[in-house]
Each structure stands twice: as structure tokens, then as C-alpha cells.
Amino acid sequence: MIVDVVTIFPQMIEPALAEGVIGRARAKGLVDVKARDLRDYTSDKHRVVDDVAFGGGPGMVMKPEPIFRAVEEIDRERGRDAGKPEGETTARAVVLMTPQGRQFSQAEAVRFSRMERLIVLCGRYEGVDERVAETLVTDEISIGDYVLTGGELPALVVIDAVVRLVPGVVGDKESVANDSFAEDAGLLDFPHYTRPADFRGLKVPDVLLSGHHKEIERWRREQQRLRTEKRRPDLLGRK
Numbered sequence: 576m577i578v579d580v581v582t583i584f585p586q587m588i589e590p591a592l593a594e595g596v597i598g599r600a601r602a603k604g605l606v607d608v609k610a611r612d613l614r615d616y617t618s619d620k621h622r623v624v625d626d627v628a629f630g631g632g633p634g635m636v637m638k639p640e641p642i643f644r645a646v647e648e649i650d651r652e653r654g655r656d657a658g659k660p661e662g663e664t665t666a667r668a669v670v671l672m673t674p675q676g677r678q679f680s681q682a683e684a685v686r687f688s689r690m691e692r693l694i695v696l697c698g699r700y701e702g703v704d705e706r707v708a709e710t711l712v713t714d715e716i717s718i719g720d721y722v723l724t725g726g727e728l729p730a731l732v733v734i735d736a737v738v739r740l741v742p743g744v745v746g747d748k749e750s751v752a753n754d755s756f757a758e759d760a761g762l763l764d765f766p767h768y769t770r771p772a773d774f775r776g777l778k779v780p781d782v783l784l785s786g787h788h789k790e791i792e793r794w795r796r797e798q799q800r801l802r803t804e805k806r807r808p809d810l811l812g813r814k
Contacts, residue, residue: 576688576741577653578608580730581645582697583624585610587727597735600744608734616645625700634701642707646694653692667692668713670733671703672726676715679733683716687733688740695733697726761810762803765795 580588588610592598600606614622618640625635646669668690677683687693696703696712708715718729739745768779782794803810 576606576690576738577692578606578695578734578738579611579649579653579693580608580695580697580727580734581611581613581642581649582725582727582730583613583699584697584725584727585612588731591731592734596744597738600738600741603743605743606738606741608738611645611649613641613645616641616648618644628701632701636701637699637703637707639704639706642696642703643711646696646711649694666690667694669694669696669711670714670716671696671698671708671712672717672729672733673698673702673708673715674717674720674722675702676717678720679716679718679729679736681736683714684733684736684740687737693734693737695726695730697730699725762799763807763810765798765802 582588592608601608613624617623624641625637628636668687670693718732768783772779772784782790
């Protein structure tokens with residue numbers, strides 16, 4: 576998978592993706608993630624990426640020209656057109672991180688992970704010129720009903736969730752399959768324990784020490800149901 580992140584703060588992206596599972600996946604060549612400085616796609620000597628809003632109002636708006644140029648040049652460099660014909664699985668998506676987008680979910684992560692490429696646009700200021708969203712963007716995504724200073728942190732959240740689903744990135748396939756919100760379950764994850772079995776009088780449930788795999792599996796499924804009922808009952812209504 577290839578991921579390009581367009582931002583005015585590339586230094587916020589690169590270090591975060593150089594560590595852990597994603598860092599190892601990059602080192603193995605399983606995923607190619609590159610932070611692109613939006614200012615590199617400007618045409619004026621001051622490298623301006625924003626301007627005042629038509630109609631007035633507070634704050635600045637991100638200009639369309641450098642964003643269009645960035646996406647077009649990335650497409651040329653990466654060797655792909657805008658995607659496959661309508662009705663087929665899209666080869667790449669252009670994702671705009673915005674509080675006005677639909678809320679990100681595990682299902683969205685799965686969908687994105689099956690694509691060949693992602694271009695992630697990080698908004699700033701009062702937002703992005705609407706012509707970007709109308710013409711260039713395939714998906715407007717939010718990570719929650721709150722506002723941050725920019726799209727970089729949400730972009731990292733999306734990339735982390737997506738890349739870990741790419742085959743080979745997480746060594747244990749079962750670990751991914753049993754995630755909270757996984758498609759086949761739609762429930763929260765069950766509780767996990769490790770050594771010691773008795774820590775300050777807090778004991779691991781006996782069933783996990785029994786060695787009876789069918790009983791352990793039954794207990795875990797029941798714990799998933801109970802935990803979901805308690806913490807996220809809204810998920811049960813989706814089944």
C-alpha cells in the first residue's frame with residue numbers, strides 16, 4: 576500500500592510513523608508512507624497556502640491551487656490515474672480530514688486497507704476551499720465530534736488503523752480478526768490477562784487457566800457481549 580499525506584507540517588507525520596508496527600512495515604517495504612509539504616506545490620515566492628474567505632468572516636481558508644497541484648503531481652509520480660471505472664473497486668482514495676466528514680470506523684479502515692493508494696489531505700485554519708471537496712476528494716472523514724487545530728493528528732489515526740490491516744503488517748492474523756469492531760463480530764474485545772496469575776490479590780479468571788479451549792472461547796464471547804452491553808450498547812443495535 577502507498578500512502579501520501581499532504582500537510583503544511585510534514586514534521587508532525589514522519590516521526591510518528593517511523594516507530595512501532597508501522598515503522599517495521601515501512602522498513603520491510605509492506606507500506607510506503609510519504610509526508611508531502613503542501614508549500615512545495617505553491618507557485619509564489621512566499622509559498623502561500625491560505626487566503627481570506629470570500630464573503631468575509633474570521634480566519635483563513637486553504638487555497639485550492641496547491642492542493643490540486645499536489646494531488647495531480649502525486650498521481651503522476653505514483654503512476655496511477657484517478658481510479659478504475661465506476662462500479663469497480665477504486666484503486667486509490669483522496670481523503671480529506673475534516674470535522675464535517677462522516678465518522679471514521681473499523682469498516683472504513685477495512686475498505687481503505689484494500690485500496691492500492693491513499694492520499695490524505697490535512698486541513699488547517701477555517702477549512703479547505705469547497706472546490707477541493709467537491710471535485711478532488713473521494714472521502715471526507717472525521718475521527719469524532721470535536722475540533723482540532725489541524726488534520727495531522729486525525730490523519731495519523733486513520734493511517735494507523737488502515738495500515739495495520741494490510742496483509743503482513745501484523746504478524747498474527749487472528750489478532751486483527753479479533754479486534755474490537757471487527758466485521759465478523761461487531762463487538763468490543765474481550766478482557767486480556769498475562770502473568771502473574773495473582774497480582775496483589777487480583778486473580779486471573781479460573782477459566783483462562785483451565786486449558787479447556789472451548790470453555791475459554793465461550794467465556795470470551797460472553798465477555799464480549801457483556802462488555803459491549805455495558806460500554807457501547809449502541810453497537811448491539813447495528814447487528
